[in-house]
Amino acid sequence: MVDFFHLLLLFLLMHIICDFYLQPKRWVDAKKAKTYRAKELYFHSLLHGISLLIPAMVFGVDGRAAACWVVIVAVSHFMIDLWKVTSPNGEKLSCFVLDQALHITVLAAIALYMTDGVSIAEVLQHQQFSDALLVVLGYLLILKPTSIVIGSILKKYPISGTGEAKKAQVSGIVAGGELIGYLERLLILTFTLVGSYEAVGFVLAAKSIFRFGELNKNADRSMTEYVLIGSLVSVVITTLVGTLLSLELKIK
Known part of the structure; x- marks a missing residue:
């Protein structure tokens, strides 16, 4: 067969x-x-x-x-x-x-x-199919829905400043930050599901190094806090989703 x-x-x-x-x-x-x-x-x-x-x-x-x-x-x-x-x-x-x-x-x-x-019913009831569906659900959750959650949280902590300078800062964060967040969450969830927590630490360290140079040149403290809040919320949500998925897959 x-x-x-x-x-x-x-x-x-x-x-x-x-x-x-x-x-x-x-x-x-x-x-x-x-x-x-x-x-x-x-x-x-x-x-x-x-x-x-x-x-x-x-x-x-x-x-x-x-x-x-x-x-x-x-x-x-x-x-x-x-x-x-x-x-x-x-x-x-x-x-x-x-x-x-x-x-x-x-x-x-x-x-x-x-x-x-x-x-088709037997395929849908197959253990591998349900596991795959669960993993796909996890990846879908950490992308757009998580971005919306992060955006809602960040609205409570607006960047200080006025005029064109503030618009330029926000534009930069939204345009590049969302894509960076997607990639970061994809890597963290993947490494969490395979149990490679050392690689998760490497991703966070690498991002921190690059961000440190950018934020170190920025005199606006609110921008630093804005980025840190977004990054930490992103990491927390993704880690929780990955941990719950891992536990569920092991239980099955």
């Missing part, structure tokens, strides 16, 4: 190798310039289809089923990539995420169909 998660994992491995490592930049540029007339688009799509012969051999899938995999993945990849290169928003992150989500959905559907006697 073919396990759904093992088959999907191998599918995803082939997808990542073909999409990001075996696709030269000139292929990407050619697809954008010539769209459906680019031979590179056909080569790339066919490569994705043929790559699934490896999982087929690993799991002992018969030739007819393997041929269906090749055709379905090659055609669907062609259509999805063609949509992406012809879309006016094709360069945006949201378009990239949607593009990858569609590819993965096709692979997941094939894996689900090929898994003997497994229904």
